[in-house]
Amino acid sequence: MANRSETATALARLTDFVTPQAIHVISSLGIPQVLADGPLPAEEIAQRVGANADALNRLLRFLTTKEVFSSDAPGVYGLTDMSILLSQEPLATLLSSNMTYKVFAELRHTILTGQPAFQQVYQGEYFEELANNDKERRRFEASMAYRSAALFRGVEQLVDTEQATTVADIGAGGGQLLARLLRARDGLQGLWFDLEEPLTAAQAHLQQAGVADRCTFAVGSFFETLPNGADLYTFASVLHDWPDHVVGDILRRCREVIPPAGRLVILEQLLDGAPTTVYGQDVNVMVMLGGRERSVEDFRKICLSSGFEVSRVRLNRTGVSALEAVPA
Template identity: 25%
Template sequence: MTATAENNSFQATGIPDMPGGVLGGGDRPPAVRMYEMLYSSLVSQLLVAVADIGLADELTAGRRPVRELAAATGAHPGALYRVMRALASTGVFAEVEPEVFEHTPLSRTLCSDEQGSMRDVARYVGLPARQQAFANVSHSLRTGEPAFDHVHGKSWWEYFGEHRELATLFNRAMGTMSRRINSEVLEHYDFGGVRHLVDVGGGQGHLVSLIAQRYPDLTAVVYDLPRVVPEAREVIQGAGLEDRVRCEGGDFLERVPGGGDLYVVSWTLHDWDDADAERMLANIGRAMEPGGTLLVIDEVPPSNNSPHFGKFEDIVMLTLLRGHIRTEDELVPLFRRAGLRISEIRSTPSPTSVIVAHHM
């Protein structure tokens, strides 16, 4: 079995250190670094704020004075300058003349029309219901239970079922991450020879669209909750793939469509606790044709102290849901209990890995 990569930390070169020293700069005294780390959440809050007002879109034509940007976005000029100055110190925007800013590669990711735009992700991270849960993460620390349930009196999924506009934003944000992550996965797995693919928990269908466009002989099913199906159909139709890709609604904890020689679970397994994750995997195993393959795309952090984004994504799971990010040592017995055998774990340049499994 391929060992999980230990080098998926994000290192930057030539960019000033982020608050908290997460990109380097370990030469400062521990107390100073701790002080910075305690304030590091301000970076996220500011990114959410500028994403909300569409600031990055106003710089697509080139550098502009703060006063023009403030007028275009409805911001206070003095406050906007202070926010952009702070973000520029992290490599997001650049002050090229006094109170005149232009884009950097990082700030361009917040443009609405940029390929790989992260604007919806930023707006999702800033959802008040989500932030309220993280403000109460101490509840999760004390009890091991989701702070979201404690704050809102219902689960994450129940809340989104009642707030469709937030669910749509969540799905768009996950679609953005899916396109970014899965485009790299395509470079690390050959789908040639696959006849029928089933994407379990396929969301809006972005992964299937990418695969089907590259492999024209393949047919596929995007399988997710019924409320997600209309959004998936829109994506599939927009890609001109409705003759080869079908969207089906259902609950993968109850059943999974049969007939696939390849099943894919992308960025979903970590949402569920061991009992439900085992149940989903077992349903896939029962539906999968003999000799079929299961690909699980997920973070697989190392067990040692090496930095890995998955270790912080695991705190998101602790706070919002009941799942967790699993190491290789945790994944192997989970798959075995579901009647599946992990044959390989392939690292990618992103924090995610491709877990390849078959019937026992």
Template identity: 35%
Template sequence: MTRYDLASVVRLAELADYIVPFAIRTACSLGVADAFDDGATPVETLAKRTGTHAPSLLRLLRVLASRGVVAEPEPGEFTLTALGRPLRAEHPLSLRDTHSLLPADVLAWSRLDVPVRTGEPAFDVVHGTGYWTHLAANPGDSASVDRWMRGANRLHLRTVLPAYPWGAANTVADLGGGTGGFLAGILARHSRLRGVLYDLPHVVSGAGPVLAEAGVADRCAVLGGDLFDGAPRGADVYVLKTVLPGFTDDEAVRLLGNVAAVMAPGARLVLLEAVVVPGDTYDVAKAFDVHTMVLTGGRHRTREENATLLERAGLRLVSVTPTATLTVLVGELNAG
């Protein structure tokens, strides 16, 4: 008689499930977690506050309750659990914006088979245009990505800032820094620092309120431009935070070369990356690697692969510091 490992079958079914992830992301997009009272909240109240259909919201909440995101102490009444509280916008490490639904991305993910079969990004095939071009032409999606970045920055600031001596610099330039959330966090913690925010014009156009809210607008220059055309001069620390994975190796070397061309002797380049660790152990970089494969055709890289990119661009890797989120890779001009 053939014996089956039933536990493995059940576990595989759980891993393959996309119902719960979609339920969580839909709840984020609708702001459901923000609609809860401190105690138990009737589903009718939640539906009224979120503009949703109460019977359908009930069904959504019950699947979330089955995974511990919410609880249903009484039929039709729900509380937000400790697991679900980071889905609130007011949470210090809120995941609401980083786990919302972006239809253009979802459509691309539905064709994950494309890059696996052909090596071409699914986004291009599904939408007929590249990811960055799409964002430039669709302000709503671009704003969603900016909110995602700001949400991720809150976590990254807690983990990455202690791993590098930012206060020893005079000017930090955040290249491809979005609307400035990460740079604002650095400047807010180091009052003598000055900053330069550099990204595409349509992206940095939204930086004013972010920098003003952090109280650092007077110490931060905002420049619109394309890293493929060049980088601003004058900084002693240049930051590329999760930028290189969006591009192929040759494109990444071109970007790095443009940065190297403006670095003065003694300046440092700080790469903040999810570095792929070889082996069977799970690390988030392996998941992010597939994410970039779907959207842009780029990839996340190992420590050695990042070092090779730097060398091709006239730089050398001088230190690597892992953190609970991103790894800090520091490069400098190759004296040779």
């Protein structure tokens, strides 16, 4: 057992409220980028980013104790491996957002009520707010592209496209999944479906992947209707954004358009097989959207109540897992 002072030190690391905000502020001011050509005095950095020199100097001095910056002379700051990473995408965009901090300040609201703190803070839903906030939208897209690039590695082996002619990806975002599936199988057609906002980035991504000519794009909301014409429907990191009854509604809409021999594939980090980092993601979607991460059994129940039967599960501990279902 650790002694009391070691425990207090470990606890202090968990209760430090300065560091995350400090990193957000230096990221939003673009300070790592300002230092790209070499160390500068705090006054010079402050002048370039429009900050107060004394306050900034004290913040940067603090961040040297966390190895975020180096300082070989008093009041002069340079990059470290950490701030080099912070100067690059996607972290530069991801950490410059303030929305998540504001919402997590109201975490208590979620814990007391079970409702997403986001709605309490912004008086609306997350995706509605993103539609009206370009900066946060860009941050969300950068975070999804970053996350999906890692999560979808090898996803072609999890989604069986052999029997399909058209795959409709619902809530397809930047198009990362469709690009991978279409590249993996010549002749497969794709149908991208999402809200308006990610359309342009998705078209560019599929174009770049060389498969845009096999893809159609449909803008719409899965709260109204789902597109028909596909025999394979995929939902990747979409259903974890919503509570059970909403997921049930979305899947019922999918059941209305899917052909009798069609298949549904849900790609999520299933609780049964995911690394423990999924528990952080579970809290994140609870607070921001009222969603949750789920086990195979959780999905089995929702599928059954929506007219689907789970026919195959492929667990993957390093990325997304795949749960396949067919009309019951």
